Amino acid sequence: xxxxxxxxxxxxxxxxxxxxxxxxxxxxxxxxxxxxxxxxxxxxxxxxxxxxxxxxxxxxxxxxxxxxxxxxxxxxxxxxxxxxxxxxxxxxxxxxxxxxxxxxxxxxxxxxx
Amino acid sequence: xxxxxxxxxxxxxxxxxxxxxxxxxxxxxxxxxxxxxxxxxxxxxxxxxxxxxxxxxxxxxxxxxxxxxxxxxxxxxxxxxxxxxxxxxxxxxxxxxxxxxxxxxxxxxxxxxxx
Numbered sequence: 001x002x003x004x005x006x007x008x009x010x011x012x013x014x015x016x017x018x019x020x021x022x023x024x025x026x027x028x029x030x031x032x033x034x035x036x037x038x039x040x041x042x043x044x045x046x047x048x049x050x051x052x053x054x055x056x057x058x059x060x061x062x063x064x065x066x067x068x069x070x071x072x073x074x075x076x077x078x079x080x081x082x083x084x085x086x087x088x089x090x091x092x093x094x095x096x097x098x099x100x101x102x103x104x105x106x107x108x109x110x111x112x113x
Numbered sequence: 114x115x116x117x118x119x120x121x122x123x124x125x126x127x128x129x130x131x132x133x134x135x136x137x138x139x140x141x142x143x144x145x146x147x148x149x150x151x152x153x154x155x156x157x158x159x160x161x162x163x164x165x166x167x168x169x170x171x172x173x174x175x176x177x178x179x180x181x182x183x184x185x186x187x188x189x190x191x192x193x194x195x196x197x198x199x200x201x202x203x204x205x206x207x208x209x210x211x212x213x214x215x216x217x218x219x220x221x222x223x224x225x226x227x228x
Contacts, residue, residue, distance in 0.1 A: 032214070034216070043119075044203065049216060088155075094215070099145065099215065100172075101217065103156065103157045106155050106156065
């Protein structure tokens with residue numbers, strides 16, 4: 001069955017330190033991978049996506065993600081965390097021509113000053 | 114540029130009352146439209162999606178229905194709300210026929226509390 005996992009419910013990091021939010025997937029065929037961020041009581045904002053090409057994808061607000069086919073992962077990273085990065089982060093993927101996205105359960109990121 | 118609107122932002126309704134949530138998109142034509150529910154601030158559940166006027170696909174059998182009376186308008190309805198309908202309802206759009214690169218863009222959401 002196709003699925004996406006965000007193994008950490010919560011990630012805590014100090015401001016200025018690098019951050020990583022993990023995402024792994026299980027799908028037959030080529031996945032198309034997405035990261036979104038949600039601030040409290042707001043809708044989701046698109047951060048970045050991997051469709052094809054370079055495995056390192058750069059997105060909004062200084063975030064980037066690396067597609068690793070052998071490890072079936074698409075971890076979200078940022079070199080230096082800001083307190084304002086504190087939010088809920090969702091990984092999602094689409095397989096093939098399926099219009100629907102498969103969503104992870106989200107990871108709550110807390111950046112401490 | 115494209116924008117997506119949802120209203121109301123917050124709604125408190127008694128059990129058994131009807132529901133109508135509206136979503137509109139500006140700045141694009143023939144978008145794909147989606148309704149999601151998010152419970153307890155976490156996982157997203159796709160409820161309905163639409164690829165055109167009058168074309169609705171339902172993902173989960175439930176107390177809700179959706180309609181698309183105009184190209185850029187998507188309405189979520191219920192005849193009688195249940196306590197379990199409480200949640201955060203999100204509308205999203207994507208470019209129609211954009212294929213695998215299709216990115217969904219979300220509205221601000223409606224928080225529904227059924228008492």
